[in-house]
Amino acid sequence: MPRLDDPASSEANPLDLIIVGAGFAGLYALQRALNSNRSAVVLERGGDVGGTWYWNRYPGARCDVQSMEYSYSFDDALQQDWSWTERYAAQPEILNYANHVADRFGLRPHIRFSTLVVTMTFLEANNLWRTETAAGDVFFSRFCIMATGCLSSTNLPDFEGRDDFQGEAYHTGTWPHDRVDFTGKRVGIIGTGSSSIQSIPIVAASCAHLTVFQRTPNYAIPAHNGPIDEGYVQENQTALRRLQSAE
Numbered sequence: 085m086p087r088l089d090d091p092a093s094s095e096a097n098p099l100d101l102i103i104v105g106a107g108f109a110g111l112y113a114l115q116r117a118l119n120s121n122r123s124a125v126v127l128e129r130g131g132d133v134g135g136t137w138y139w140n141r142y143p144g145a146r147c148d149v150q151s152m153e154y155s156y157s158f159d160d161a162l163q164q165d166w167s168w169t170e171r172y173a174a175q176p177e178i179l180n181y182a183n184h185v186a187d188r189f190g191l192r193p194h195i196r197f198s199t200l201v202v203t204m205t206f207l208e209a210n211n212l213w214r215t216e217t218a219a220g221d222v223f224f225s226r227f228c229i230m231a232t233g234c235l236s237s238t239n240l241p242d243f244e245g246r247d248d249f250q251g252e253a254y255h256t257g258t259w260p261h262d263r264v265d266f267t268g269k270r271v272g273i274i275g276t277g278s279s280s281i282q283s284i285p286i287v288a289a290s291c292a293h294l295t296v297f298q299r300t301p302n303y304a305i306p307a308h309n310g311p312i313d314e315g316y317v318q319e320n321q322t323a324l325r326r327l328q329s330a331e
Contacts, residue, residue, distance in 0.1 A: 095210060098224040099123045102215050103231055106195050107135015110231035111182065112156065115189050126195040126231075127217060133195065134182040135233060137175055140279070141259040143286035145175035148278060151312060152320045154178070156185065163321060172309045204228060241274070256283065266291040276302050 093099045103113050106128035117124035130138045137145075147154050151168035166184065169177060186192055200218040207214055215223045238257040240246075254264060256279040271291045273280055276298045288294045 093125075093224045095207075095212060095224050098212050098226055099125055100225065101125075101227050101229060102127065102213060102223050102225040103229045104128075104201050104215075105135060105231035105233065105236070106130070106133045106186075106197070107137075107231060107233055108156075108182065109233070110135065110229070111185055111191060112158070113229045113231055114191050114194055115158070115185075118189075118191075118194065124194060125223065126191075127199045127201050127215070127223075128195055128197050129200050131197050132183070133186045133191075134179045135231075136235070137179040137182060139236075139257055139259070141175055141261060142254075142256040142279060142283045143264075144282035144284075145256075145259075145279070146170075146172050146282060146309075147178060148172065148307070152317065155181075157324055160325070162188065163324070167317075168312050170309055171312050172307055256280075268292045271295070272297060275299075278302075 100122040101113070101117050101124035103110050103117075103124060103126040106114075106126050110126050110128070111133060114124055114126050132138055150171050151173040154173065155166070155168075156162060162185070166181060173181075186195075196217075199221075201215060202218050203214075203216045205214045206212075211226070213225050213228045215225065215228065217223075235257070238255050240255065252264075252269075254260070266287055267290050269291050270293045271287055272295045273284060273287065274297045276284075276296060280296070281302070281304055284294070284296060
């Protein structure tokens, strides 16, 4: 199988798969490819696995899908060995899970981190994909899987005077890896999507003053989050085994 220290593939010796993105979809695609003896390399813009959960580290970030439903189901031992602590897991726990999966199935040697894909061209003459990175590396593959997610591009609205702002500015989709301290500061949050709904209470608890700029109100319901019930876990795992045995 290709490893990190292997040279880029060639037209004469193409990979079976190039996978773009090492989030949950990319990790799963890589695991399935390697498990079926297909050659594959993942190209990941970030410095580690996790996708959404690598980039979104804003205060209060957590999944709005219950943890049990957000887990991989392709390996029963993985499900048995991993225990979620909350019904709706927070970002650090989900990122730990992604890292656990990458290590458990030996996926890291097949992932090139800090690698930005700039072009992908289909070569009709030889039925191959040519993928080039910002560093100039070129890969040839029979297939490509774009595991980039539907919300991977950050949106910075073009407000007049935005670039003249002299204070600190952050985006929930590219949050710093180090803690941001809002103590004693005046903060403005633009937008009231799910990221804002999660972060507003946390930021408001520490800052001196918070102003929320909202264009369109969103409908939200209480999550009723809390420690995950062990009986619920067992019930779900039993149901999943029944489905798997029936297939």
